[in-house]
Amino acid sequence: MSTILIKNAQVVNENEIKNLDVFIKNGRIEKIEPSIDATADQVIDATGLHLFPGLIDDQVHFREPGLTHKANIFSESRAAVAGGTTSFMEMPNTVPNALTQKLLQDKYDIAQDTSLANYSFFMGAGNDNLDEVLKTNPRDVCGIKIFMGSSTGNMLVDNEQALEAIFKNAPTLIATHCEDEATIQRNLAAYKEKYGDDVTIEMHPLIRSAEACYLSSSKAVELAKKNNTRLHILHISTGRETALFQNNIPLEQKRITSEACIHHLWFSDEDYKTKGNFIKWNPAVKTANDREQILEAVLDGHIDVIATDHAPHTFEEKSQPYLQAPSGGPLVQFALQALLDMVKQGKLTLEQVVQKTAHNTAICFQIEQRGFIREGYWADLVLVDLNKPFDVTKECILSKCGWSPFEGHQFSSTIEHTFVSGNLAYSDGKIIEVGTGHRLLFNR
Structure with missing residues (x-):
């Protein structure tokens, strides 16, 4: 070397x-x-x-195996490296879902051959795979992922006994996607009854509501406190949720931590008018007030890390009507530049960007000899x-999907x-x- x-x-x-x-x-x-x-x-x-220390993104969806028409580990790790992200942790809702240790190892094998960035993969939790979850090695697997809300495939963990067992016995950190599915389905049914097929993207944050997020996040926190679980709640999207977390103890001592994502710090529901489904995420981008409260929680330590939830879909998939268009979008290539724009705007400091994207992620996940x-x-x-200055053009986008919500931005x-x-x-x-x-x- x-x-x-x-x-x-x-x-x-x-x-x-x-x-x-x-x-x-x-x-x-x-x-x-x-x-x-x-x-x-x-x-x-x-x-x-x-x-800067290279960014460590604790939440990406690189789509391999099984969804490689959208992305793959090689293409998305290239995008990551071009954006200054040197390490990533990838989610288990690929096809097949990474619900066994063998399927998890298959992903590591692909990354060993093709990833340009450092990598780790979450073990997936389901309603009926506790035996496989308990085999997870804390030394070389970043954590266990629980979808407490709808997900690609069959990964929604909605069985109370299964949830309790995972929180009680997990051998390592649990990361959760928190949205209450019953609330979402009730909201969706009401909007479909009122508008039929004319439900639009502007209704997305009302269907996947702040209430749905808080109900699920507060439940996860309650379970973690009951079982002394090491819990990390992903992509906080509401101001109300930020009060669930502590900021008065050192990060190393926290048993419950949380993450904010670039899109929830950058966009608001006003942007649906111009960006449409291309900023359709789960949890939804919500109000400008939520955005400001999330930023404040990042600054005061209630929220510990910043990541992307990079989750590409093809342009054609995102161009469908709201009800058919999938949620998620590519972000990893421009995450650092977006945060540095926020520095220019006086919302963050350079030191805070480094702390929230590298130092704290390394501390939260106890990563060996990285992040500093x-x-x-x-x-x-x-x-x-x-x-x-850097202009985002179609030609410079390295994600396989070929588009970005930042396209046209300087x-x-x-x-x-x-x-x-x-x-x-x-x-x-x-x-x-x-x-x-x-x-x-x-x-x-």
């Missing part, structure tokens, strides 16, 4: 910004100093650039020009270089296929 010396970077790390050199050897950060005089196979002059710019840690890094920053486990994997607008990422390990 080659040596790389990064010179004169503005390093954003652990609540500080310092001008430093970084020397990479054998995939790891060997030295960090104000000035390093060393021979290296490659020297990168980072004058004027900011160096530290000597001895793996060199998962991204160099960004904060003053070089970001204020440009990703210049991304390093994955010490390899320069993206540089000056081009993917460099130097090898695959590594399987994430966890200190558990």
